[in-house]
Amino acid sequence: xxxxxxxxxxxxxxxxxxxxxxxxxxxxxxxxxxxxxxxxxxxxxxxxxxxxxxxxxxxxxxxxxxxxxxxxxxxxxxxxxxxxxxxxxxxxxxxxxxxxxxxxxxxxxxxxxxxxxxxxxxxxxxxxxxxxxxxxxxxxxxxxxxxxxxxxxxxxxxxxxxxxxxxxxxxxxxxxxxxxxxxxxxxxxxxxxxxxxxxxxxxxxxxxxxxxxxxxxxxxxxxxxxxxxxxxxxxxxxxxxxxxxxxxxxxxxxxxxxxxxxxxxxx
Numbered sequence: 001x002x003x004x005x006x007x008x009x010x011x012x013x014x015x016x017x018x019x020x021x022x023x024x025x026x027x028x029x030x031x032x033x034x035x036x037x038x039x040x041x042x043x044x045x046x047x048x049x050x051x052x053x054x055x056x057x058x059x060x061x062x063x064x065x066x067x068x069x070x071x072x073x074x075x076x077x078x079x080x081x082x083x084x085x086x087x088x089x090x091x092x093x094x095x096x097x098x099x100x101x102x103x104x105x106x107x108x109x110x111x112x113x114x115x116x117x118x119x120x121x122x123x124x125x126x127x128x129x130x131x132x133x134x135x136x137x138x139x140x141x142x143x144x145x146x147x148x149x150x151x152x153x154x155x156x157x158x159x160x161x162x163x164x165x166x167x168x169x170x171x172x173x174x175x176x177x178x179x180x181x182x183x184x185x186x187x188x189x190x191x192x193x194x195x196x197x198x199x200x201x202x203x204x205x206x207x208x209x210x211x212x213x214x215x216x217x218x219x220x221x222x223x224x225x226x227x228x229x230x231x232x233x234x235x236x237x238x239x240x241x242x243x244x245x246x247x248x249x250x251x252x253x254x255x256x257x258x259x260x261x262x263x264x265x266x267x
Contacts, residue, residue: 001099002126003117007144009068010089010118011075014058021082022052022059025075026172027154027165030054034105034116036164038154039074044177045150046157047074049143049164051116053105062093062116064144091118095131109162110261112138129219136222139193139258146191146216146224154178155187156226161262191216192227193258194248202251207231215250227257 013022023030028037030052038049048067053060063071075086096104097114104117113135135142141157159165160182167182181187192213205213205225213227248255 001096001101001114002130003094003096003122003124004126004128004131005122005124006093006095006128006131007065008062008093009065010091010093011061011063011068011072012058012087012089013061013075013084014087015082015084017082018059018084021079021084024170024172025078026052027159027174027178028052028163029166029169030059032108034108036108036159036162038159038164039071040154040172040174040178041150042174044153044174044181046143046147046152046154046159047071047149049157049159051105051108053118060089060118062118066144067149070149089118091120092122093118094122094124097131097134109164110138110140113140133220133222136193136219136224137258139224139261141191141224145219153181155181156189157191158260160187161260186230188230189226189228190260192225192260194223194225194255195221195258196223196250196253196255197221198253200250200253204250205255206249207233207247212248223255225257232257 019030026037026039028035033054035052037052039047041047048063048071050061050063053062072086094117095114096117101115104115107113107116132145147157154160154165165178167179200215200218203215204211205215210231212231213225215223215225217224
C-alpha cells in the first residue's frame, strides 16, 4: 500500500463550544470522525475546503497549505469573543491508498482515495505526485491543484457529490446561494477528469468550434477541467468519439472525459 506525504497544514481548534461554533460556519455537519467541508464567501464561493477531524476534546482542520493563512485569518475574524483557541498542529498529513490498511481515517469523499493519516513521521514508498495521479484517475477535484480561492462554487467542484455539503443543516456562511443553486437550478458547470494521449498546449476544450470547457490542471495523461455539462452531446456525454466531428479536443489533441465521481449522495 503506497504512502505519501502531502503538502497540507493542520489547524487545531479548541475551547468550549468549538464544535457548534465551527459547524455554524462551514458547509457540512460534524457527524463523523472525519468530515469533508468548506468555508465559503457570503457569495457562496469556496475560501478553502478541508477535512475536519475530531480528536479528544478538540478539532483538527486538514487543509491545503496554500489555504492555511487565509483560513486562519477568516477563522480568527469569526471567532469574535468566543472562547476558541486557534493553533497550528505540527504533525504531517499522509495519504495511503490501493490497500486494505485501516490506520488513520477513511477519506470521506470517495472510497478509492484510501486513508488519511496524521503523524509526526512515516516512511513513504511514494511521492505526493503519485497520489495526485491516483486521484486524477478517479476524476476527483483537489483544491491543491485544480482551483484557486474564492473563484469556485461547491457544486462546480462536485462537493455536493463528494459528501462535502449538507443541505439540511442550519445556517452557514454562503448557504443561501449554495442552497438556491442546488434546489432551483441544474448545475451546468462541473469539474470533470479527463484522459488524453499527446501534449496539451491549449486551455479550451472544444466540440467542433464551440467551447465547452476549460482545462484547469494536467499531469501525465490525465487532467481536470471545468466543463459546461449543457454543451455536451447528451447521448455521448463522455466525449469518447475518436476523430469524428463530435470529438472533444484541446487544441489538436482528443480528450475523453471521465465519469463524474459520486462517492456519496448529497445530504
